[in-house]
Amino acid sequence: MSDTVMTHDDEASRPWYRQPWFWFLVLFPGMSITYCIIAITIAVNTQSSMVVDDYSKEGLGINQSLARDSLASDLGLEADIRQSDRQLEVTLKSQSDTLDVPDYLILQLFHPTIGDQDRIIQLSSVSPGVYRAQVTGKLDGRWYLDLSGPSSDWRIKGEGHFPAESGIVLRPDDTDRG
Template sequence: MTEENEVIAPWYKQPWLWFILTPLIAVFIYGFSFLYLSIVTMDGVVKDDYYRIARGYEVKSEKNQRALDQNIEAQVKLDTITGDVMVSLSGNLNPAPASLTLDIVHPTHQKYDQAITLKAVGAQNLYTGS
């Protein structure tokens, strides 16, 4: 058999061509699929007491300052078995509230936020909820 009788396959049947083009094609497919996902999906909203003012941030701390002025402190205990939350308040509570709302806020995804209503139990400023 000589080289003159040998038939050369067309360009699309050459194995080295596909060896080089396969990673490039995969990069384009993954790149466009990630671009599509980044355009279609929504980013989570960060929820906190921060408001953008010009180029800086201002923390609104009136609630915290009012609690400090009245010497209000809270101890939070979580029962991992039952999932109950117990809050014990101390300080100048005149009158003590009948219920509290505990907001558990995820820093980046609003869908993970939770609001738990805590009811007063007894007269020792103890609140519980689940």
């Protein structure tokens, strides 16, 4: 027999770590263990901003939110939001004479997927029913909007895309109440 030809006995006498079937059988379980370790590490070290810690408080707050939405509807409130350069202007209109014109408004902007981009903007009154604020950073894309007065007794919420050439109109009837 020639030295270059390997016999069945030579293959069987090789050490275990030189056997191809051993590595083939170890490869898939080893890859799944590695994947599980990576997935568990990411899950433990990454905090999800979409999850609410205290569901009972959130549930109790729903009734208060619905009352705020209902008051905005009863007052016939409507807000027109316009953006120019780095400035936001909100024109607040009411069909009711019982609305006390607030000194400022609070506009909360919620990004649909990135909680770190959420903002709270205080708009100062420049004339009756007209409010302005300077905005830092970019307001591009889709946002959830929540507009309220300083006492937070009413709220108008909706959705809009920035930059909006024709403005964004918020009405209490546009909100999802269920």
